[in-house]
Amino acid sequence: MSFGNSDGDFAFYLEAYSRDTLWRAVKEESGMNNTTRMIYSGKDKYVLRVYDNHRDVGIVQIEHQLLDKLQLAGLPFQVPMPVANLNGSTITISPDGKLAALYAYIEGERPSSSTDRHVEALGAAAGALSNAMSHLEMDREIRPVYKPYYEFEQSHAAMTNEKLERLSQASEVLSKREAELSLLFAERARLAALRTLMADMPHQWIHGDIVFNNSLVHENRISGVLDFEFSTIDLRAMELAVVLAEFPNEDYSRALEQIALFCRGFGSSVKLTKVEIGQLSDLVKLRMLDVFLHFAARYSEGLDGEPVWDHQIQRAAYVCKWLDQYKAEITELFDNYLS
Structure with missing residues (x-):
């Protein structure tokens, strides 16, 4: 050899x-x-x-x-x-x-979120995968390892607000994120209060991390979906929320176009209930909060430096504010393509 x-x-x-x-x-x-x-x-x-x-x-x-x-x-x-x-x-x-x-090996390259055909194609792939996973019959002894996203207070129990404040105040760079952290703490409390409502929504096996880097495209069609490492039983709508968290940016009209394209693709295979659609923006926030807490733990353990968590704090706060700012437009898109 x-x-x-x-x-x-x-x-x-x-x-x-x-x-x-x-x-x-x-x-x-x-x-x-x-x-x-x-x-x-x-x-x-x-x-x-x-x-x-x-x-x-x-x-x-x-x-x-x-x-x-x-x-x-x-x-x-x-x-x-x-x-x-x-x-x-x-x-x-x-x-x-x-x-x-x-x-x-699966033939293909990473799709681009700047290419409309790729965005809608990944949405359609995510919908087809969600539909297929809803019919999976796993062996009885197979139990998911990861908790649903809405159980974030259990999953990240060690990352209390007090500990997060101590971590940030101990850093000259992170201590400047007081406003962002305050916003995220408020969202944390609000989302935790929605746990019972979310727990009653439709559940199934989901991929849990469908993003552009976890997929492949060949000749403008999705050729593969990768990295099922975080698959678990969670809210059906969470599969969609994870991807939608990628789109908010300063070019709001373009971001709304991308959300519309992805939802149109997803909605070609999966239709959501009114309750799911009503909670979808909060599920996107839940994704961002989970990522924020995940990287807080990594920073606490010395696995990442300040810039990594600093970026996650800023991104999570930005997405939460963006979703509130364009709530009416986003809700209309969800109703048009997912109901």
């Missing part, structure tokens, strides 16, 4: 799949949560993912069972197909406990 100059670190994982094959591992693209390498073996191409943010076999088992069932769902695009190693498992564990998985 032969590897390139920096590929030796991945030899253990690749040898778990074949001991007599010539592999070539190439660094092409990686996300924030994992390390990925493109793997070339003759004419075949794969993606090796090494999980950096957890060592929980159960999380990957859920992801792989979902992917196995979705292979048979008749989707108009591909989802990752896990490859079994020599032991018959789709999960490979290194001597130090790190988890890895090998997936068949």
Whole structure:
């Protein structure tokens, strides 16, 4: 077996799949949560993912069972197909406990939110996936690891307002975000009070992190949806809310166009109830609050520097204010395309 100059670190994982094959591992693209390498073996191409943010076999088992069932769902695009190693498992564990998985390669490039056809196509893909996942029958012993977004007070219990204030005040840069933090604390209290209402809304398995970086486009159509690591049972409408959080920006008319395009695509497969539509803006805020608290925890643990959390504070506060400012226009779009 032969590897390139920096590929030796991945030899253990690749040898778990074949001991007599010539592999070539190439660094092409990686996300924030994992390390990925493109793997070339003759004419075949794969993606090796090494999980950096957890060592929980159960999380990957859920992801792989979902992917196995979705292979048979008749989707108009591909989802990752896990490859079994020599032991018959789709999960490979290194001597130090790190988890890895090998997936068949899916042709395509990352779509662009600035291209209208990509925006509507990703909306349609998200709707088709949501519809397919609503019919999934998982094994009885499979239980989601991640809590629904609306349980954020449990998921982020350690990140109290008091602790967040202490973290911000200890930094010259972050101490300037008092107004933004005050707004986010108020939204936190308001959204926490909506927990009972949200808990009564339709639930199902969702991808939970459909964004442009987690999908592929080929010839202006979505060719793949990736990264099912955070899949869980949550609000059906949360699948849509996660993506909509990407659009608010200073060019409000363009942002509204993008929201309309995405909702039109999503609504071609999934229609929401009046209650879901009425809560959708708050679900977008919930997504932003969850991300804000997630990065607060990372900053607290020394995993990120000040600029990362500072950006998340500003972005979360901006999106919340933007949604309030254009509430009437957004509600009209939701009614037009999702009901």
